[in-house]
Amino acid sequence: xxxxxxxxxxxxxxxxxxxxxxxRQCDPKPSEIITTQETLKIYKHLSHxxxxxxxxxxxxxxxxxxxxxxxxxxxxxxxxxxLVCHFFDRTNYVEAVKNNGxxxxxxxxxxxxxxxxxxxxxxxYCSVGKLLKMMRHSNYNPEDEATAIKQASDFISIQLQHLAxxxxxxxxxxxxxxxxxxMSQMEYPLPYxxxxxxxxxxxxxxxxxxxxxxxxxxxxxxxxxWIPIFNPRTASDNEPILADEGFDMxxxxxxxxxxxxxxxLNKVLGVTLCVFRSRDHTHQTLPGASPSDRYTRIGFxxxxxxxxxxxxxxxxxxxxPNLKVAGQQQQVLNAQKKL
Numbered sequence: 001x002x003x004x005x006x007x008x009x010x011x012x013x014x015x016x017x018x019x020x021x022x023x024r025q026c027d028p029k030p031s032e033i034i035t036t037q038e039t040l041k042i043y044k045h046l047s048h049x050x051x052x053x054x055x056x057x058x059x060x061x062x063x064x065x066x067x068x069x070x071x072x073x074x075x076x077x078x079x080x081x082x083l084v085c086h087f088f089d090r091t092n093y094v095e096a097v098k099n100n101g102x103x104x105x106x107x108x109x110x111x112x113x114x115x116x117x118x119x120x121x122x123x124x125y126c127s128v129g130k131l132l133k134m135m136r137h138s139n140y141n142p143e144d145e146a147t148a149i150k151q152a153s154d155f156i157s158i159q160l161q162h163l164a165x166x167x168x169x170x171x172x173x174x175x176x177x178x179x180x181x182x183m184s185q186m187e188y189p190l191p192y193x194x195x196x197x198x199x200x201x202x203x204x205x206x207x208x209x210x211x212x213x214x215x216x217x218x219x220x221x222x223x224x225x226w227i228p229i230f231n232p233r234t235a236s237d238n239e240p241i242l243a244d245e246g247f248d249m250x251x252x253x254x255x256x257x258x259x260x261x262x263x264x265l266n267k268v269l270g271v272t273l274c275v276f277r278s279r280d281h282t283h284q285t286l287p288g289a290s291p292s293d294r295y296t297r298i299g300f301x302x303x304x305x306x307x308x309x310x311x312x313x314x315x316x317x318x319x320x321p322n323l324k325v326a327g328q329q330q331q332v333l334n335a336q337k338k339l
Contacts, residue, residue: 014049014050015050015051015052016049016050016051016052017051017052017053017054018044018046018051018052018053018054018261019054019055019056020044020053020054020055020056020259020260020261021056022055022056022057024044024259024260025055025258025259026258026260027257027258027260027282028042028260030257033211033212034104034209034211034284034286034287035255035257035284035286037251040253040255040262040286042260043255043260043261043262044260044261044262045262045264045267046064046261046262046263046264047066047263047264047265047266047267047268048066048267048268049065049066050063050064050065050066051063051064051065053256053259053261055259061256061259061276061277061280061281062256062261062274062275062276062277062281063163063164063167063274063275063276064263064272064273064274065163065272065273065274066267066268066270066271066272067268067270067271067272067273068268068269068270069242069269069270069271070269070270071270072270077242079155080227080242080271081240081241081242082151082152082155083152083155083156083227084227084229084241084242084298085241086148086149086151086152087109087203087298087300088232089148090109090111090203091109092130092134093111093125093126093127093130093131093134093145094109094110094111094125094126094127094130095109095127095130096108096109097109097110097202100202100210101213102210102211102212102213102284103208103210104209104210104211104287105207105208105209105287106204106205106206106207106208106209107204107205107206107208108202108203108204108208109202109203109204110125110200110201110202111125111149111183111200111201111202111203112124112125112181112183112198112199112200112201113125113180113181113182113183113185113188113199113200113308114199114200114305114308115305115307115308115310115311119324120311120314120320120322120323120324121311121323121324121325121326122181122188122308122311122312122315122323122325122326123324123325123326123327123330123331124186124326124327124328124331125200126326126331128331128334128335128338131331131332131335132335132338132339135335135336135339136339142186142328142329142332145186145328146186146328149183149184149186150184153182153183153184153195153196154184154195156201156223156225156300156302157195157196157197158195159225159273160197160223160273160275160302163223163273163275164221164223164275167221167223167275168197170219170220170221171197171198171219171221171223171302171304172196172197174218174219174220174304175192175196175197175198175199175304176192178218178304178309178312178313179312179313179316180199180218180304180308180309180312181199181312182196182197182198182199183198183199183200183201183302184196185327186327186328186329187327187328187329188325188327197302198219198223198302198303198304199303199304199305199308200302200303200304200305201300201301201302201303202300202301202303203298203299203300204285204298204299204300205232205296205297205298205299206231206233206296207252207287207288207289207296208285208299209252209284209285209286209287209288210284210285211284212257212282212283212284213282213283213284214278214279214280214281214282214283215278215279215303216279216306217278217279217303217304217305217306218303218304218305218306218308218309219278219302219303219304220277220278220279220280221275221276221277221278222275222276222278222301222302222303223273223274223275223301223302224254224273224274224275224276224299224300224301225271225272225273225274225299225300225301226252226254226265226271226272226297226298226299227242227271227297227298227299228242228243228247228249228265228269228270228295228297229241229242229243229295229296229297229298230242230243230244230294230295230296231290231293231294231295231296232296234293234294235294243269243295244269245269246292246294246295247266247269247290247295248290248291248292248294248295249265249266249288249289249290249295249296249297250266250288250289250290250291251266251286251287251288251289252265252266252285252286252287252288252289252297253265253266253285253286253288254274254283254284254285254286255283255284255286256276256281256282256283257282257283257284258281258282259281265288265297285299311323
């Protein structure tokens with residue numbers, strides 16, 4: 001890749017292409033469940049600007065953009081801070097995910113709509129126990145919750161449209177063609193608006209990493225994003241939200257093993273946005289850590305599940321007469337019964 005503008009750490013207004021040679025379209029160390037930092041030395045590292053990745057003789061499968069904090073306007077910085085605070089707040093509503101197959105360490109939460117794993121129903125992710133706790137402390141307002149979710153969903157949607165409008169349209173087509181609920185909606189069914197595109201998201205913190213895998217979601221392309229932040233477990237009240245120049249995370253790269261490509265998230269202090277063909281190509285988040293424990297990285301991705309699609313079809317066709325839908329109103333009722 002060409003040299004980077006030293007004042008902004010970006011290459012202004014350009015999209016670069018990395019065409020993977022045939023000789024590099026293989027996993028160099030398939031025996032390594034977790035790719036070692038030593039093996040990563042032979043990978044192609046992407047860390048600046050905007051880049052599209054494709055096999056030399058095939059279709060592109062990844063577009064990534066590294067956006068330094070110092071290149072952002074005050075309004076843009078505030079938008080990312082607000083999103084991070086929204087994720088922090090959502091941990092008061094949803095439990096950490098306990099059964100995510102590829103996950104090996106760290107914490108993950110899911111938010112939005114999902115198919116119940118225990119019965120014929122689908123609804124919004126919610127911990128009734130956590131909701132009940134907020135109600136008892138008079139900290140819950142359903143209208144405020146709905147507004148915050150809508151604002152966060154719209155912010156993410158706009159970022160996706162700026163990065164990859166075609167991928168946004170692909171997401172949206174899956175959502176609408178399958179009559180799936182949007183993660184911005186509190187009830188189902190409701191009309192879609194122009195920014196709706198996915199049913200749920202997951203977000204991770206605290207040195208999350210996983211094994212190599214392909215996704216099994218309904219969406220072919222997946223939006224992922226990483227934001228370096230102060231560790232909320234160790235940060236003082238007067239420290240900012242977004243990481244500063246002291247950011248010392250090591251590792252945590254995102255890799256495509258069968259193309260020897262690595263997204264190096266430590267070279268630019270800022271947001272990394274990426275879309276990739278998640279069902280077709282093996283990918284992995286590697287272990288990472290902050291030696292000082294002052295920092296961590298929050299990551300999120302947006303999906304639509306196949307199980308959810310089948311549940312919605314059954315609901316619409318009436319082939320599952322006992323299938324229930326649990327939006328915000330039902331969850332509030334469930335919590336109120338325990339007050």
